[in-house]
Amino acid sequence: MKHTLIRTALVALMVPVALSIACSAVAQTKFEPNKLKGPKQGPMNQVFVLGTPHLSEFSKDFSASHLRLVVEKMEAWKPEIIAIEKISGVQCDHMKRYQFRYADTVKSYCPDTSDAQRATGLDVPAATAEIEKQLPNLSKEASAAQRRHLAALFLAAGEGPSALVQWLKLAESERRVGDGIDDALMQRLEKMKTSMNENIQIAVPLAVRLGLERIYSVDDHTADSGPSSAEDEKGANEAISKAWNNTVGAKRRIVQDKLEKLTHSPEEVLQMYRGYNSTSLYPLIFGSDFGAAMNEGSSKHYGRQYLGYWETRNLRMVSNIRDVMGMAPGKRTLAIVGVSHKPYYEAYLDMMHDVKVHVGDTLLK
Structure with missing residues (x-):
């Protein structure tokens, strides 16, 4: 009995010491995610970040044709996903519900989707859901009607660059009214083609060349603050x-x-x-x-x-x-x-x- 009590007391004394040593070892170990690379099976995700000046700030005599070699360099790498500095339609829809904080941001960065909503009968969430439903089943031989309808859906979802990708995949004779595209939306798409913006002049033609169906808008302005004094x-x-x-x-x-x-x-x-x-x-x-x-x-x-x-x-x-x-x-x-x-x-x-x-x-x- 005496020895059992002594052993119990020693264990009780040792446990805090062991925990202290363990915690000390953990505290001295720096967790560095970038050094824990994988996976053991299958390819890694690869990313190239193309830093760009904002082309909208260039002089009016700058020609989009001068971007040809940049686009060709990117095409040679064959990206399968293109992400751009644009606020998504979904985030814009969110910010429109919080005008007290984001009114200026919405005014500056979010397109008006009301004309596309009238043409399609769908608001941003509904159009986004319909896109997510249709894209996985879209074949490379999609009909002109399907692409016109997708262009209309992307406009209704606040995703203009992706709408333009679908529009430019059409033969010129098929870039017309129908399947959700009305006169106003057709004019908007035609005007968008000439916009001096890296999303339009680099990402869109690159996506079309590579056979991609969409571009991902990944900008984020939810950290924008409301009006200050x-x-x-x-x-x-x-x-x-x-x-x-x-x-x-x-x-x-x-x-x-x-x-x-x-x-x-x-x-x-x-x-x-x-x-x-x-x-x-x-x-x-x-x-x-x-x-x-x-x-x-x-x-x-x-x-x-x-x-x-x-x-x-x-x-x-x-x-x-x-x-x-x-x-x-x-x-x-x-x-x-x-x-x-x-x-x-x-x-x-x-x-x-x-x-x-x-x-x-x-x-x-």
């Missing part, structure tokens, strides 16, 4: 502008000024895209913008509020891409996004266990 708005603008006025920003402007002059031929534009996608630009992006904002010294930490918004937005954008990849593992994904997002996209995507990121300008060489 005039005092805070002024204070934030002044604090962040002051932070951005630094030596790294000056270096970045010199680099960008040189790149933005490369617009006069397909060869120059390819060179420009190589420059924008070079890893040498990453420190300049951080130091001129987000790093500078993080370290500005305003009493209300305006820079850190901006940084929090930026990181949240990137995380949610990447989670949208991850969601798409998770539905069909092992495919190649091309993510087309504004240049400043590129290093964050690559860093966050590389944390995913079964994702291989092609870093920098590797696919543009």
